Amino acid sequence: MKPTIRLALVTTMAALLAACSSVKLEDETAGGKGPAPIESRDGAGGAAAAGAGGRAVEQVSVGATDPLNDPSSPLAKRSIYFDFDSFVVKDEYRATIEAHARYLLANSAKRVVIQGNTDERGSREYNLALGQKRAEAVRRAMSALGVPDRQMEAVSFGEERPRASGTDEASYAENRRADLAYQ
Amino acid sequence: MRRLFLALCFALALPVGHAQMRIDVSGVGATQYPIAIASFATDGRVPQDIASVVRGDLARSGAFRVIDPQATLSDTSSINFPDLRARGVDSVLAGSVARLADGRYDIRFRLSDAVRQSTIGGESLVVSEADLRFGAHRVADWVYERITGEKGIFSTRIAFVSKQGNRFKLNVADWDGENVVSPLTSPEPIISPSWSSDGTRLAYVSFELKKPVVYVHTLATGQRKAVANFKGSNSAPAWSPDGRTLAVALTQDGLSQIYLIGSDGSGSPRRLTSSAGIDTEPVFAPDGKSIYFTSDRGGSPQIYRIGVGGGDATRITFGSSYNVSPRISPDGKTLAYLTRREGRFLVAVRDLANGGETLLSESGREESPSFAPNGRWVMYATQSGGRDSLVAVSIDGRVRQRLTSNAGDIREPTWGPFAK
Numbered sequence: 001m002k003p004t005i006r007l008a009l010v011t012t013m014a015a016l017l018a019a020c021s022s023v024k025l026e027d028e029t030a031g032g033k034g035p036a037p038i039e040s041r042d043g044a045g046g047a048a049a050a051g052a053g054g055r056a057v058e059q060v061s062v063g064a065t066d067p068l069n070d071p072s073s074p075l076a077k078r079s080i081y082f083d084f085d086s087f088v089v090k091d092e093y094r095a096t097i098e099a100h101a102r103y104l105l106a107n108s109a110k111r112v113v114i115q116g117n118t119d120e121r122g123s124r125e126y127n128l129a130l131g132q133k134r135a136e137a138v139r140r141a142m143s144a145l146g147v148p149d150r151q152m153e154a155v156s157f158g159e160e161r162p163r164a165s166g167t168d169e170a171s172y173a174e175n176r177r178a179d180l181a182y183q
Numbered sequence: 184m185r186r187l188f189l190a191l192c193f194a195l196a197l198p199v200g201h202a203q204m205r206i207d208v209s210g211v212g213a214t215q216y217p218i219a220i221a222s223f224a225t226d227g228r229v230p231q232d233i234a235s236v237v238r239g240d241l242a243r244s245g246a247f248r249v250i251d252p253q254a255t256l257s258d259t260s261s262i263n264f265p266d267l268r269a270r271g272v273d274s275v276l277a278g279s280v281a282r283l284a285d286g287r288y289d290i291r292f293r294l295s296d297a298v299r300q301s302t303i304g305g306e307s308l309v310v311s312e313a314d315l316r317f318g319a320h321r322v323a324d325w326v327y328e329r330i331t332g333e334k335g336i337f338s339t340r341i342a343f344v345s346k347q348g349n350r351f352k353l354n355v356a357d358w359d360g361e362n363v364v365s366p367l368t369s370p371e372p373i374i375s376p377s378w379s380s381d382g383t384r385l386a387y388v389s390f391e392l393k394k395p396v397v398y399v400h401t402l403a404t405g406q407r408k409a410v411a412n413f414k415g416s417n418s419a420p421a422w423s424p425d426g427r428t429l430a431v432a433l434t435q436d437g438l439s440q441i442y443l444i445g446s447d448g449s450g451s452p453r454r455l456t457s458s459a460g461i462d463t464e465p466v467f468a469p470d471g472k473s474i475y476f477t478s479d480r481g482g483s484p485q486i487y488r489i490g491v492g493g494g495d496a497t498r499i500t501f502g503s504s505y506n507v508s509p510r511i512s513p514d515g516k517t518l519a520y521l522t523r524r525e526g527r528f529l530v531a532v533r534d535l536a537n538g539g540e541t542l543l544s545e546s547g548r549e550e551s552p553s554f555a556p557n558g559r560w561v562m563y564a565t566q567s568g569g570r571d572s573l574v575a576v577s578i579d580g581r582v583r584q585r586l587t588s589n590a591g592d593i594r595e596p597t598w599g600p601f602a603k
Contacts, residue, residue, distance in 0.1 A: 113394070122528055122550070123507040126464065129463045155394040160372035161390075
């Protein structure tokens, strides 16, 4: 087996394992369950290098976390909410969409599925089409920022996978949204 | 140990899978034919009471007043007509069931006119033990057609989706909710089941690939194929009358539009509609020449009709800012759909010739209307009473049958074709 193929397999397995985990983003970074960090062990330039016969080692990590897994990154925001009967991306989500567009442009191997959702009122199939209209609005906004089509897919869950199950306006509002799901 | 665990899971899962349906009927038809249905003569070893299934079918139809003469009459018995006439009976059904040497059952029946004291007709049919109930439904169909002049729907089946916890099932059952079998179980939603006109296949939308994909599923073999899995969402399958084509809603070119594909998944999709908005929920007219669908091209979702060759679409519905989910009656003359009135979602039927509209539902939380193959009933899903259930209502709105399940919410009903 060629090393590149083996590496690809390992990466795929890691992605699959990550997908199986239900640990929240915050826990992943805090608990160190994310990808193993690249560790610097040569000690050169370490702050403590001058002490104790030059044998002290300061351990430095670089490139450890994908910004996708950083809860303080704007990329941690993955939901865009819509007003009732509306399919317009509101200005308050502009920064979120720009951050994701920048990330996708910088990581051409990454792919995102934009999942549209609606509240439960009315026809399931028409709601599926309305959810698609929300996902499509987000996809177009990212496309306008230069994200290639091959990195994006707009799909709809319609009313089928509600985040809130109530029949009140607060629940309906929670379900009028598009989610960004990285593959 | 692992094998034992799996075996235990299987044993525990069995009772849960056996769904029990309950049917509640209200109202009666404008005309009720009084009929006496005697118990069928048997040798005592027939595991299904044929007459009671026939009585249940005819009574629930609302078109019959069923009298049980509390007697067993075979198809060859002589009948005391004056006695039955005194109880208001117009016709009498008698019959027998006998087990054949090959293990199958021979059902024979005779329908008599109590007024003229003469035989109207009779037949015999041979069925396997598993099909005894189906045989009884066929007897009911025969009686219904002889007396009302219209084909009966008692031997037809319905498909619907149930949800229990996070498990979704596609189900097939007799029209009265009995004999439930589940061709598909999934952890992800299933919507929009649609029968092929020969009743052998179901098309539906499954989210098992984390997006809506259209499948065609052959019931007898369990074989299933993703026939529309294009970029974006794939949904709303509808069969052409000849079973060769599916109309589907695809989003590969942006918003939802209607395309035609081969029902075996062959060929590339042919785009039928081109609007700047949403086009979805296609359904073929019975002659296969045009398609009714939902579109918001005029600013609000309404039902339109377009030829299968394309061209201009004609708007069909008015009078509400939300008219969706079109279904066309088997004679092509009546449209059933979902309409929103003052925030309530109701099932309506419209006479396509004169535009006359009748609201068939009352609770205001309805969806997914579907015609019975004889056009006399519309079935829909409702959320009234705190849980999802199914209602079949006669086209004149007089008789209502509500189906509930002990296995969670049931919805997305679709009425199958006449049994072959």
